[in-house]
Amino acid sequence: MKTADYIVFENESLVALNKPSGLLSIPDREGKEISLKTLLKEKYGNIFTVHRIDRETSGLIIFAKTPEAHRHFTTQFEERKTIKIYFALLLGSLNEKEGSINAPIAENMMKRGSMIIHRRGKTALTDYKVLHDFGIYSYVQFQIHTGRTHQIRVHAKELGHPVVCDELYGDGKPVFLSALKPKFKLSKNDLEEQPMLNRLALHAGQLKIMDVNSKLLELDAPLHKDFRATLQQLEKNKLKQ
Numbered sequence: 276m277k278t279a280d281y282i283v284f285e286n287e288s289l290v291a292l293n294k295p296s297g298l299l300s301i302p303d304r305e306g307k308e309i310s311l312k313t314l315l316k317e318k319y320g321n322i323f324t325v326h327r328i329d330r331e332t333s334g335l336i337i338f339a340k341t342p343e344a345h346r347h348f349t350t351q352f353e354e355r356k357t358i359k360i361y362f363a364l365l366l367g368s369l370n371e372k373e374g375s376i377n378a379p380i381a382e383n384m385m386k387r388g389s390m391i392i393h394r395r396g397k398t399a400l401t402d403y404k405v406l407h408d409f410g411i412y413s414y415v416q417f418q419i420h421t422g423r424t425h426q427i428r429v430h431a432k433e434l435g436h437p438v439v440c441d442e443l444y445g446d447g448k449p450v451f452l453s454a455l456k457p458k459f460k461l462s463k464n465d466l467e468e469q470p471m472l473n474r475l476a477l478h479a480g481q482l483k484i485m486d487v488n489s490k491l492l493e494l495d496a497p498l499h500k501d502f503r504a505t506l507q508q509l510e511k512n513k514l515k516q
Contacts, residue, residue, distance in 0.1 A: 278314045283335070283496050288344040288487045289325070290315065291337045293496035296474040300327035300336055312338065326352050329425065331441075334361070334479030335496035347487050352422065358483035361417040361427055362406075362498065364476035364505065365436040366445060369413055372405040376430040380423040389443050390425045392433055399423045401430045409509045411454070412439060427477060439476035449473040450505055455512045472505045 284291040292311065294300065299310035301324055315322045315338055322338045323345035339345035351357050381396030383389040390396075400420040407414040413436065417427050428444045431437050437445030449470035453459040461468055482494045498506070 278311070278318055284492070284494050286486070288341065289337050289339050289348065290319070290322075291335060291482075291494045291496075293499070294328060294333055294336050294479075295499060296331055296333040299330050300324075311336065325349055326422065328479050329428075329475070329477075331475035332361075332477045332479060333474075333499050333502070334477075335482050335494055336479065337482065337484070337494070344487055348484060351484055355420060356485070358481070359419050359422075359479070360481035361419065362478045362480045363415050363417060363427060363431065364439040364450075364472075364502070365413045365415050365431055365434075366411075366439055367413065367436045368408050368410055369405055369415070369434065369436055372408070374403060376401045376403070376433055378430065378433055380426060380429050382424075390423070390429050392429060397421070397423055399426050399430065401426060403430075403434075407506075407509070407513075409513055412450075412509060414506060414509075428475075440472060441475055441477075450476075452508060455508045457512075471508065472501050474501070476502065476505075478502060 281292040281294065282290060283293050294311055299308055301312045302310045312322060312324060325337050325339050325345065325348045328334060328336050339348050377400050378392045379394060379396035380390050380399040381393040383391045398421060402418040404416045405413050406416055419426050428438050428441055432444040440447060440449055450472040451468055452471050453468055478498055480496055484492050486492050
């Protein structure tokens with residue numbers, strides 16, 4: 276894997292990448308699996324973690340190149356001065372097409388590695404807006420004002436519309452073209468249908484943050500091919516209805 280393939284922006288203070296789903300942002304405790312930070316250290320030497328996104332989530336993530344830049348950027352995250360925009364495909368059609376979820380998130384003591392809405396949890400605020408309602412799925416924009424573990428995934432579940440392919444908080448089922456295309460026919464060379472989307476349908480798309488020279492950086496990470504193709508098929512099917 277070449278990190279250069281995923282770089283969307285770079286200057287003397289930071290490097291921004293469009294992380295693929297399934298890749299760790301930083302090394303886990305055991306350190307056996309490859310991570311984005313490990314790859315970046317091979318390329319740059321010293322590199323500093325500013326924030327992270329879930330392994331299953333794709334999209335925008337930044338790393339600082341110097342200790343000074345690291346302090347500068349992490350302070351903005353800690354003081355909630357950044358603007359973080361995510362895009363997700365949710366199950367079903369939302370009754371309220373726009374709104375906010377203000378519900379504290381805590382670790383689920385009964386299920387390791389997962390989170391729940393609970394009064395003992397930390398404050399978590401998420402704004403959402405439905406961009407396209409496809410009936411069986413909805414394409415939704417999220418802005419998170421806090422950075423809790425699995426925040427969007429937990430809040431989407433709270434809405435009653437979990438993120439597509441979410442094994443922790445939803446049904447985990449992949450998206451098949453046959454479910455979107457009424458007259459779908461399997462190719463003669465295929466024994467069984469392969470899923471169009473078989474990973475968490477959550478993408479960190481945009482980040483606004485002040486650079487070390489006080490210039491506003493507006494960073495974008497395009498949707499990956501599998502996510503784009505799924506949306507295109509949903510659009511085509513909606514037009515035919």
